[in-house]
Amino acid sequence: MSGGSSWRIPVPPKTNELLSSWLIRAARRYACTPSDFTHYVWGSNPSWTRDLDRWASISAIATLNHRLRGDVREATSTSLRSFCERLGSPPPGPGITPGILAVGVYHRLRNRYGLQYCPQCLFEDQEPYFRRDWRLAHVWICTRHGCVLRDCCPSCESPIAPHRATFLQVEKCWECDSSLLVTSPAASDQEVSAHAHIQLFWQTNSIGAGKAIASFPDWLAATRRLYATLASTNPGQLMLKNALTAISHPRSSTEPSHPLFELGRVEDRGRLLTAIVSMTHDWPSTFLRLAKGVGLRRNQLITFSHSSITSCLMSVAKMLPLESRKPRRKQKKAPAYLRMSTADARQRIDLSAAIARRIASLPSAPSKHRSEEV
Ligand SMILES: [Zn+2]
Numbered sequence: 001m002s003g004g005s006s007w008r009i010p011v012p013p014k015t016n017e018l019l020s021s022w023l024i025r026a027a028r029r030y031a032c033t034p035s036d037f038t039h040y041v042w043g044s045n046p047s048w049t050r051d052l053d054r055w056a057s058i059s060a061i062a063t064l065n066h067r068l069r070g071d072v073r074e075a076t077s078t079s080l081r082s083f084c085e086r087l088g089s090p091p092p093g094p095g096i097t098p099g100i101l102a103v104g105v106y107h108r109l110r111n112r113y114g115l116q117y118c119p120q121c122l123f124e125d126q127e128p129y130f131r132r133d134w135r136l137a138h139v140w141i142c143t144r145h146g147c148v149l150r151d152c153c154p155s156c157e158s159p160i161a162p163h164r165a166t167f168l169q170v171e172k173c174w175e176c177d178s179s180l181l182v183t184s185p186a187a188s189d190q191e192v193s194a195h196a197h198i199q200l201f202w203q204t205n206s207i208g209a210g211k212a213i214a215s216f217p218d219w220l221a222a223t224r225r226l227y228a229t230l231a232s233t234n235p236g237q238l239m240l241k242n243a244l245t246a247i248s249h250p251r252s253s254t255e256p257s258h259p260l261f262e263l264g265r266v267e268d269r270g271r272l273l274t275a276i277v278s279m280t281h282d283w284p285s286t287f288l289r290l291a292k293g294v295g296l297r298r299n300q301l302i303t304f305s306h307s308s309i310t311s312c313l314m315s316v317a318k319m320l321p322l323e324s325r326k327p328r329r330k331q332k333k334a335p336a337y338l339r340m341s342t343a344d345a346r347q348r349i350d351l352s353a354a355i356a357r358r359i360a361s362l363p364s365a366p367s368k369h370r371s372e373e374v
């Protein structure tokens with residue numbers, strides 16, 4: 001729907017801007033709350049009680065754009081829907097969209113760390129805004145400033161929720177009102193290199209996997225599986241530790257926060273994706289050596305019913321040993337009397353004769369008379 005007149009103040013989206021960020025800027029310009037603003041534009045349809053960056057329909061964005069007088073193409077690209085095809089993910093629905101960080105909507109709160117930001121970018125913006133790329137799970141570094149992105153308030157560690165910030169000052173924490181513009185640490189050389197590799201796959205939709213060429217969706221499917229393996233199993237964590245030691249990764253090797261890629265904190269994703277790039281650069285040689293070294297089993301790498309597993313990961317998984325089963329305990333031989341039939345037993349045991357022999361062997365009972373004599 002795009003009927004009705006355009007509004008007086010044009011607020012076009014900025015380059016690479018996220019839909020929710022655009023809405024917040026517009027609400028601020030029109031001096032109202034984000035929920036009042038979306039109510040004016042879209043009526044009573046739920047907006048901030050959903051992850052609207054994933055959910056907003058094309059027609060809803062067209063209506064918004066008509067009111068705010070932006071460019072149609074730029075407006076459409078503010079939604080994360082436009083990433084789905086490139087990620088090989090289905091259109092957004094309930095639950096996780098592969099490759100897109102989850103924000104964990106709870107009423108109007110956010111309880112996951114799925115909105116990242118670069119403090120320096122926000123600081124340098126004339127009008128601070130959040131980038132669409134900051135919701136991608138394979139992005140954890142600002143390529144402009146070379147620093148690791150932040151995914152929470154540096155003071156109180158609350159997830160980022162700019163639509164709740166006081167006076168819509170998005171550079172401040174909605175919870176504690178502290179500045180979000182605290183500089184974040186520079187990324188290590190290994191991380192910068194791994195990040196650059198992945199961004200190249202993302203841009204070109206092509207990655208060399210040994211002799212094969214895989215698409216970005218193939219890479220993502222395999223990476224989500226490797227990420228879960230490295231984050232959740234003992235051999236996986238040992239393999240991660242070995243891979244990080246091999247590349248002298250300076251970051252801590254504490255256990256990752258969550259085995260699901262889209263729920264991982266920014267430091268975990270940086271650490272694990274760097275390890276995955278280092279162990280897959282000569283696919284599958286290094287990976288197989290590390291996997292066999294820590295006794296990784298086929299079933300720990302993939303679930304065969306998992307339809308999205310790529311053929312290149314499947315072919316390597318087949319080179320790993322199957323799950324080891326405990327050898328069956330050898331059954332003890334039953335005693336002979338339990339193994340013979342009843343008929344055999346009757347033949348063998350002449351019960352009456354046995355009783356007679358037993359009675360005969362007993363000492364004779366002392367008589368009452370004798371005891372009286374004593
Ligand atoms: Zn930046």
Ligand SMILES: [Zn+2]
Nearest residue numbers: 153156173176
């Ligand atoms: Zn805070």
